[in-house]
Amino acid sequence: MTAIPPNPADLRRECAAAIAGYRYFDEREWLREAFLTVPREHFVPRRVWWPRRGDDGRYPVLDRDEQPGRWLKAVYRPLAALITQIADGAVRIEDGPSASADFTSSISCPAVVVNMLRHLDPQDGDRVLEVGTGTGYSTALLCERTRADHVVTVEIHPALTERAEEQLAALGYRPRVVCADGEQGWEPGAPYDRLLSTVGVQAIPPAWLRQVKPGGLVITPFATPARCDVLAWxxxxxxxxxxxxxxxxxxxxxxRSQRARKPWTELGWPRWPDWSDWSLTVTPEGRQRLRTRDG
Ligand SMILES: C[S@@+](CC[C@H](N)C(=O)[O-])C[C@H]1O[C@@H](n2cnc3c(N)ncnc32)[C@H](O)[C@@H]1O
Structure with missing residues (x-):
């Protein structure tokens, strides 16, 4: 018996329901509609790396032509990013699973993209600069909210820029797609109401703050000493x-220019965390509780 392939629209609805469970669409009906409208699968390359190592210690490849159902389900996993480039393109996907974890481009997790857009909260007609076009998926969601000719998206890698522009145009989205270093923003389109970065930074690029209007909003992943990034506004x-x-x-x-780690103190972080501010208690049942001494 042949398995019936999953339907993208059904998977999109299921994914939206999971994201709604995290409350990421809260009071943003436009965002739910945009999510349900944009076919995420259109932006995902035929072959991508799955971001967790397999039993052989390598990152497996998902191939749409070989395993259409598996590939499509991965596209709509709410918390899964799919890797579209390793080592700036030096690792070829045609060569199969990768031992290298030097990920340089991906399509971000659906839930994370939605959460970032919720916090960005662009208004209809806003001028928006996106840094890190990648596949063009988040750009399409932005175009659903504001006029496409008010959206500028900047990608540093030429082949990714070209592909994203083509994929966007194929669906009728015509934002300004620029191949450049997004840490410089994009001056010709300034001033912007909003700036969304889909790459992490340790140091906020000064151009971003100059090119966004006073009272506008920048949303970006920001590196922390805690081995994770934090979304910053x-x-x-x-x-x-x-x-x-x-x-x-x-x-x-x-x-790209911020891959090498700088000393945290140079980046303005306090000596963090100050462990001596914390107390730890353990109940006889083994429940642990951590508290700051004054809270
Ligand atoms: C996480 S991916 C972006 C995901 C994308 N928003 C999507 O929906 O597919 C980050 C992208 O930022 C790009 N990038 C890295 N440094 C950059 C820079 N300085 N300027 C512009 N793009 C940059 C990478 O090439 C990569 O494609």
Whole structure:
């Protein structure tokens, strides 16, 4: 008996229901509609690496032509990113599973993309700069919200830029797709109301704060000393500075020039965490509780 292949629209709806369970569409009906409208599978290359090592210690390849059902289910796993490039393209997917974990491009997890867009909260008609086009998927979601001619997306890798532009155009999305270093923003399109970075940074690029309007919003993954990134928000002040805060734990590949780790103290972090501020109690039943001494 041949298995019936899953239907992308059904998988998209199931994925949306899971994301709704995390409350990531909260009060953003446009975002739910955009998610249900954009066919994520259109942006995913035929072959991608699955981001967890197999029994042989290598990252397996998912091939749409060989295992269409498995590939499509992976596309709509709410918490799975799919790897589209390793070592800036030096590892070829035609060569099969990869031992290298030097991931340099991916399509981010559906749930994370939705959560970032929820916090970005672009308004209809806003001018938006996206840094890290990747496959073009998150760009398409942005185009669903604001006018495509108000969206600029910047990707540093030429072949990825070209492919993303083609995939977007095939669905009728015509944002400005630029191949450049997104740490410089994109001055000709400034000022922007919103800036979404889908690459992580340790240091906020000054151009971002200059090119976003005062009171506008920057959302970016921000590297922390805790072995994870945190989604950060910043409101530029019009003078090149900004105030903001940290939102949620995420894991992102880093902007190309920011891959080498800088000393945390140089990046403004306090000596963190100060473990002596914490107390630890364990109940006879084995329940652990950590508290700050004053809370
Ligand atoms: C996590 S992927 C982006 C995922 C993408 N938003 C999507 O929906 O497919 C990060 C992308 O940022 C790109 N990138 C890294 N450094 C960059 C930079 N300085 N400027 C622009 N793009 C950069 C990488 O080449 C990669 O394609």
């Amino acid at each position: 910043l409101r530029p002040d019009g003078q090149g500075g900004a105030d903001g805060g940290l939102i949620d734990t995420v894991y992102f590949m880093k902007a």
